[in-house]
Amino acid sequence: MRQNIIVHLYGLIRDMYAEHGDPRVAHLPLLGNLWIVLALVGVYLAFVLHYGPKWMEHRKPYELKTVMQVYNAVQVVANTIVFLYGLTNTYLQPGFSWTCQPFDKTDTSPRMMHVLCATYVYYMLKYLDLLDTVFIVLRKKNSQVSFLHVYHHAGMVFGVSIYMTFLGGSHATMLGIINLLVHSVMYAYYYASSLGALRHILWWKQRITQLQLAQFGYLTLHFLLVIVRNPCRFPPFIAFIGFIQNIFMFFMFFDFYYKTYIRKQRQQQQPPVKRESPAEAGLKLS
Incomplete structure (x- = not known):
């Protein structure tokens, strides 16, 4: 029974790719075959969530400063060029x-x-982004491998593969344009901080999160436009998914922003609680 369901599902996806896939890009590597994409995402998830941390458990963290500087520099240049x-x-x-x-x-x-x-x-570039988590695992910074981090990276690979296969050059193009800009700024921050400039650019960190919130807020409205009024006949189901996904990402990032900046700043602004000495407590009681 289970085998029949898998075979049927495989046939449906194969036919969908054959009938509705964009022939202009079907010949390109990692397009036109959902199973390869899912397999690569699966390998990524297995490594960063289980096998990587387990393999590093009794090893010293790798020193990847030079590798990460090159990686961040490449990301800045590539994202900026593709954005422009x-x-x-x-x-x-x-x-x-x-x-x-x-x-x-x-x-x-x-x-x-x-x-x-x-x-x-x-x-x-979405596949290149996956190395960001791999470097985190190899440096044993496992606390940075959050649900938001992994979900965002894995989801972007899957989502962009679907967009590229079925909707290239359509209304959803805005997502890529904005995301390229955000990543250019984000990797520039990573590169500058790796050079020891963290004290001078620490304020970037909060601004980058604000930029990400603006990104998801605008994309929510961008997909809402074709839900309310759709003269270009963009697939309503895809628009709805884009709308819900960006609302979800907005609140996920806002939760991070609130806990990291707003709540922490409020706690720092609160005056310290003055503790009474035993003598002062005794005077009040007497």
Whole structure:
């Protein structure tokens, strides 16, 4: 019975990819086959949540300062270039809509192919992002491997693969454009802090979280636009998922922001409680 369900599910997904997949990108590696994507995400989750920490349990943390500096520098350069390239070919073009961009898999114009090229590089960067957690595990900073961190990285790989396979160049393009900008700033902070400039740029950390909150807030409204009014016929189900997902991420990040900054600042501003000496307590009782 279970085997029949798996076979049936496999057939449904195969047919969906064959019938509705974008032929403009179907030939690209890590597209057109959901099982490979799920397998890679599964390997990532297994390593960062179980096998990695277990393997490092009796080992000393790896010193990865130079490796991480190179990694962060590459991330800054790559995210910035793709952001500028993608923005130039999308929302800075007169024919690309901010409010409801349609999906047309027959559009093979040079501009749209540039958009798909930028989107594919962005998709590859989501796999590169996974190394961030791997470095955390190898450095035995396991407290940083939070649910929010792992969910965000794994979910982005899966989500962008679906978008690239079925909706490249559509209304959801805004998510990638904003995310590239946020990651450019975030990895610049990581790179600067690794050089010993943490004291001078510590204020960035709170601003980056605020930028992430603004990102999810805007994307919530962006997907709400095509739920309320949908002249470009963007798939309502996908728009609803995007809407709910960004609300969820907003509250997850807000919870982190509140606990890390607002509550901590309030606690620091509270005057210390004055403790009475035994003599003072005795005077009050007498």
